[in-house]
Amino acid sequence: MKTFRAIAFFAFASLAVCSIHAQAACGPHGTRASMLVTTDWLAAHLNDPKLVILNIGDKTDYDAAHIPGAQFIQMQDVNQRQDAEGLSLQLMPPDKAAEAIAKFGISNDSRVILYPSKDWFSPMTRIYLTLDSIGLGAQTSILDGGLPAWTKESRKVTQDVPHPAAGTIKPCANSDVVTTISDVQSNIKKSGVAIVDGRDFEFYSGEKKSFDKGGHVPGAGSLPFTTVFDADGKLKSPDTLESMFRTAGVKKGDRVIVYCHIGQQATAVYFSARTLGYNVQLFDGSWQEWTKKDMPIETGAQAHQ
Numbered sequence: 001m002k003t004f005r006a007i008a009f010f011a012f013a014s015l016a017v018c019s020i021h022a023q024a025a026c027g028p029h030g031t032r033a034s035m036l037v038t039t040d041w042l043a044a045h046l047n048d049p050k051l052v053i054l055n056i057g058d059k060t061d062y063d064a065a066h067i068p069g070a071q072f073i074q075m076q077d078v079n080q081r082q083d084a085e086g087l088s089l090q091l092m093p094p095d096k097a098a099e100a101i102a103k104f105g106i107s108n109d110s111r112v113i114l115y116p117s118k119d120w121f122s123p124m125t126r127i128y129l130t131l132d133s134i135g136l137g138a139q140t141s142i143l144d145g146g147l148p149a150w151t152k153e154s155r156k157v158t159q160d161v162p163h164p165a166a167g168t169i170k171p172c173a174n175s176d177v178v179t180t181i182s183d184v185q186s187n188i189k190k191s192g193v194a195i196v197d198g199r200d201f202e203f204y205s206g207e208k209k210s211f212d213k214g215g216h217v218p219g220a221g222s223l224p225f226t227t228v229f230d231a232d233g234k235l236k237s238p239d240t241l242e243s244m245f246r247t248a249g250v251k252k253g254d255r256v257i258v259y260c261h262i263g264q265q266a267t268a269v270y271f272s273a274r275t276l277g278y279n280v281q282l283f284d285g286s287w288q289e290w291t292k293k294d295m296p297i298e299t300g301a302q303a304h305q
Helices: 003-021 039-045 059-064 094-102 121-134 147-150 181-188 201-205 237-248 267-274 286-292
Strands: 053-058 070-071 080-082 088-090 111-116 140-143 194-199 255-259 281-282
Touching: 003 080, 003 237, 039 053, 039 059, 039 147, 053 121, 059 070, 070 111, 088 140, 094 121, 121 140, 121 267, 140 147, 140 267, 194 267, 237 267, 255 286, 281 286
Parallel strands: 053 070, 053 111, 111 140, 194 255, 255 281
Antiparallel strands: 080 088
């Protein structure tokens, strides 16, 4: 059985690498089947040589206990803290992102598993998006339920810290992962494009302000990032997520643009949309850039319910 699992793992990894090189434009995006793994799957593959496990959360939690082989990572390790325009948490240029990601021992043929120590879902999905942006999305997964699911089953944890050699990544920039403010502006209330606000509803409605302004991009629907994972930290079912996107105004065949405060929270919505096979992009500048450039704003309850 162990031999079979090893063969299956390397077959998967080989297919992923072949797919990367077979596509002239870039690497493929993941599907729900590749984007989520179970605790059973991870336990069976802990010793696979191409596996890289990344822990997202408080450093003190990581130091206290983490999954064997896991490294500690923060969003800022693989994203710009601030770009030339003063916008927070922006994607690095592909070559710089690849260099930063490779420091964790990741190469083009690695199988990468992300998991949160507790409920750090959007920092985790932001790192997923970063990997997706350079062509590694199809070989990157989230451990469904994170560390809580792992420890609930009394699986082994450790305080040992791995120090892998740097990997080698030839980036293959996916142009359909993030989008620009001009794209959002030109698609306000346009048929075939659904703009979705991933912040808590009180910011969407205007009850609370973000960057000194309340409200949302005109025509945008609301799908708070906190609602896509269940109480056990597992991604909700496809049917439930489909219903949530429909409530947010997404119609079959729509291109979806998601945004939040600075491009972090909405990545949980981005991740969810990718598991459903949606054509989805993150507006990386999000509300920070929208308000900074004095774009139009709507307030009030969601119009699509």
